[in-house]
Amino acid sequence: MSIKDKAASGSERLQGRIRIPTPLRYLINSCLIAGLWFALSGMAAGGIINNYWKGILITVGINIILATSLNISVGYLGQLPLGHAGFMAVGAYASAIYMKSTPAAALIKAGDRGAVLPYLITAVLISAAVAGLFGLLIGIPALRLKGDYLAIITLGFGEIIRVTITNIDSVLGFKFTYGAAGLARIPKFTTLGNCFALVVISLTLIHMLMKSRFGRAILAVRDNEIAAESVGVDTTYYKTLAFVFSAMLAGVAGCLYAGYLGSLYPSTFKFMKSIEILVMVVLGGMGSMLGSVVSATVLTVLPEMLRAFSDYRMVAYSLLLVVMMIFRPTGLMGSYDFSMSRLLEKLLNAVFRRGAAADGEAYTEEGGR
Amino acid sequence: MADRQHGKLYPLPSQNMVLERDLGKMPVLECRRLGINFGGLAAVSEFDLGIGPTEITGLIGPNGAGKTTVFNLLTKVYEPTTGSILLNGKDTAKMSTIELNKAGIARTFQNIRLFKNMSVEDNVKVAMDHSIHCGLGTALFRLPRYWKEESDAHERAMDLLGIFGLQGMANAKAGSLPYGAQRRLEIVRALATNPSLLLLDEPAAGMNPAETSELMEVISHIRDEFQIAILLIEHDMNLVMGICDGIAVLNFGRIIAKGTPEDIQNNPAVIEAYLGRKKEAKS
Ligand SMILES: Nc1ncnc2c1ncn2[C@@H]1O[C@H](COP(=O)(O)OP(=O)(O)O)[C@@H](O)[C@H]1O
Ligand SMILES: [Mg+2]
Numbered sequence: 001m002s003i004k005d006k007a008a009s010g011s012e013r014l015q016g017r018i019r020i021p022t023p024l025r026y027l028i029n030s031c032l033i034a035g036l037w038f039a040l041s042g043m044a045a046g047g048i049i050n051n052y053w054k055g056i057l058i059t060v061g062i063n064i065i066l067a068t069s070l071n072i073s074v075g076y077l078g079q080l081p082l083g084h085a086g087f088m089a090v091g092a093y094a095s096a097i098y099m100k101s102t103p104a105a106a107l108i109k110a111g112d113r114g115a116v117l118p119y120l121i122t123a124v125l126i127s128a129a130v131a132g133l134f135g136l137l138i139g140i141p142a143l144r145l146k147g148d149y150l151a152i153i154t155l156g157f158g159e160i161i162r163v164t165i166t167n168i169d170s171v172l173g174f175k176f177t178y179g180a181a182g183l184a185r186i187p188k189f190t191t192l193g194n195c196f197a198l199v200v201i202s203l204t205l206i207h208m209l210m211k212s213r214f215g216r217a218i219l220a221v222r223d224n225e226i227a228a229e230s231v232g233v234d235t236t237y238y239k240t241l242a243f244v245f246s247a248m249l250a251g252v253a254g255c256l257y258a259g260y261l262g263s264l265y266p267s268t269f270k271f272m273k274s275i276e277i278l279v280m281v282v283l284g285g286m287g288s289m290l291g292s293v294v295s296a297t298v299l300t301v302l303p304e305m306l307r308a309f310s311d312y313r314m315v316a317y318s319l320l321l322v323v324m325m326i327f328r329p330t331g332l333m334g335s336y337d338f339s340m341s342r343l344l345e346k347l348l349n350a351v352f353r354r355g356a357a358a359d360g361e362a363y364t365e366e367g368g369r
Numbered sequence: 370m371a372d373r374q375h376g377k378l379y380p381l382p383s384q385n386m387v388l389e390r391d392l393g394k395m396p397v398l399e400c401r402r403l404g405i406n407f408g409g410l411a412a413v414s415e416f417d418l419g420i421g422p423t424e425i426t427g428l429i430g431p432n433g434a435g436k437t438t439v440f441n442l443l444t445k446v447y448e449p450t451t452g453s454i455l456l457n458g459k460d461t462a463k464m465s466t467i468e469l470n471k472a473g474i475a476r477t478f479q480n481i482r483l484f485k486n487m488s489v490e491d492n493v494k495v496a497m498d499h500s501i502h503c504g505l506g507t508a509l510f511r512l513p514r515y516w517k518e519e520s521d522a523h524e525r526a527m528d529l530l531g532i533f534g535l536q537g538m539a540n541a542k543a544g545s546l547p548y549g550a551q552r553r554l555e556i557v558r559a560l561a562t563n564p565s566l567l568l569l570d571e572p573a574a575g576m577n578p579a580e581t582s583e584l585m586e587v588i589s590h591i592r593d594e595f596q597i598a599i600l601l602i603e604h605d606m607n608l609v610m611g612i613c614d615g616i617a618v619l620n621f622g623r624i625i626a627k628g629t630p631e632d633i634q635n636n637p638a639v640i641e642a643y644l645g646r647k648k649e650a651k652s
Contacts, residue, residue, distance in 0.1 A: 235467075
């Protein structure tokens with residue numbers, strides 16, 4: 001076969017398959033999200049989800065943002081930062097301090113949720129910006145290192161953030177974070193609704209990032225840094241970008257956390273918190289957004305249901321990790337990501353038997369030469 | 370292909386040779402006394418080479434001669450100990466690997482370095498990063514410019530994959546491709562960066578004779594269509610005879626002969642250092 005013939009046969013095969021056009025994909029996904037929201041809010045209104053479960057669901061949402069954002073650094077960028085809780089802390093304290101300075105508390109008490117919205121949006125933006133700034137400051141030196149070194153230096157930075165929050169008031173005489181005594185009386189601005197919305201926004205942003213030239217470059221850096229540089233990919237830039245993006249979303253999760261609990265203690269953001277988030281990512285499958293979502297959900301709900309054993313949670317986590325590494329080292333989902341429209345495409349193709357070659361199988365014919 | 374006319378090589382003032390049709394044009398690459406030491410071992414030394422803008426040059430020599438090291442010097446994977454490299458007349462001393470790629474050098478790797486977990490199409494699109502300019506906001510919020518650039522990139526990637534008939538595999542994971550297809554994909558990926566000089570490190574390794582001759586045909590097709598220079602490493606001398614305009618022979622890090630394929634075939638030093646050894650190894 002000549003070059004031209006081969007080119008023609010290749011594109012014919014592609015055209016034979018049914019593809020769902022992108023606008024329709026977005027529509028399908030939007031409908032799914034809306035459906036999920038109507039189900040959740042319906043259950044909440046009908047009393048099927050009581051306040052206790054609402055709280056658990058909010059925690060699930062926060063953990064989903066934490067896990068999927070860490071997954072950017074761990075799964076997509078292929079680094080192992082251990083200071084994620086530090087970024088969450090920065091976001092939590094920044095938004096808490098801001099919210100305390102607004103009339104949000106009075107508005108919430110008066111039941112005027114609509115009037116809180118502008119403050120909420122500002123708080124989210126502030127927490128993302130401040131956490132992102134810290135991500136940049138830490139990322140620039142840390143990302144020069146690799147592997148264990150990067151893990152250790154980010155762990156160190158995470159602890160520095162926590163220790164600073166604990167001591168900054170007593171050293172500088174501020175009334176800022178209230179140190180170990182805790183920052184209390186934060187307006188409780190987090191609801192199931194705004195938590196759900198922020199989870200959807202975060203997941204969408206991650207998806208949009210990863211399916212663009214930025215995401216491609218980030219994955220290329222993970223797969224082969226030397227090759228990435230050889231094709232002109234500015235590896236330092238994309239590493240920093242991924243790291244900052246990850247930190248910003250952790251900040252948003254911190255913001256929701258502050259508004260949910262109403263009080264903050266530096267001890268919450270210890271090193272073990274970072275490990276907890278990492279466990280969610282590793283169990284779910286590094287590089288799989290769905291994996292992070294599922295394991296964040298399971299690892300939040302399960303301990304709640306087994307309250308009696310909560311003291312053994314970290315032991316259980318460790319055991320779970322060990323078992324996972326033995327039987328399924330790529331995590332629950334591997335790097336697989338679920339896509340409703342891809343599933344539909346497969347179904348359609350199977351039903352109409354057109355272009356029998358599915359993704360990933362197409363090469364066998366030609367490759368066998 | 371056998372009756373292809375080889376151009377005559379002319380010497381330049383810099384002692385480098387240049388093709389007749391490239392005479393008077395600026396060479397795409399000029400290496401002057403390039404050298405590197407690894408802890409006392411001179412892996413490459415006194416390396417002088419000029420490549421005309423549309424020339425296919427073969428770099429041959431036995432295993433361990435320093436061919437791959439030359440590529441690593443040209444792309445700044447290693448910092449040269451001595452000498453200088455001019456790319457399109459510009460000194461590259463202060464350039465990084467990334468900047469050199471933007472300035473026009475693209476390469477493939479002897480030990481394949483694809484983005485294994487990404488699709489074939491995405492492997493090519495990554496290499497077009499310099500020609501896709503949309504900002505982060507445009508991408509995150511899917512503004513019209515994003516769609517335009519993505520569809521352009523898709524089309525261009527498909528065109529490039531078409532050179533080797535790889536479009537049918539566009540959605541397959543690069544790591545799942547057969548060995549030969551992976552090598553071809555590396556060439557496509559390098560081409561996607563719009564190079565003026567393409568470095569191919571043993572592109573035919575692991576291919577059977579039929580695949581190899583087909584590959585060689587495509588390589589000269591690439592030169593004709595894109596009007597670029599190609600520097601080709603291949604330790605099997607007979608393979609490169611057919612398509613190379615000029616050949617440099619490397620042994621123990623030094624160039625022992627330079628010239629047209631005919632010159633090289635009849636050069637006693639080459640026969641002794643290279644073919645002689647090869648015959649010994651076979652017997
Ligand atoms: N990074 C390195 N450190 C030390 N020695 C090296 C390095 N890279 C290459 N060499 C040595 O340089 C010589 C040339 O290697 P290479 O360029 O790979 O040969 P080839 O001509 O087969 O491509 C070999 O002796 C090799 O061991
Ligand atoms: Mg080599």
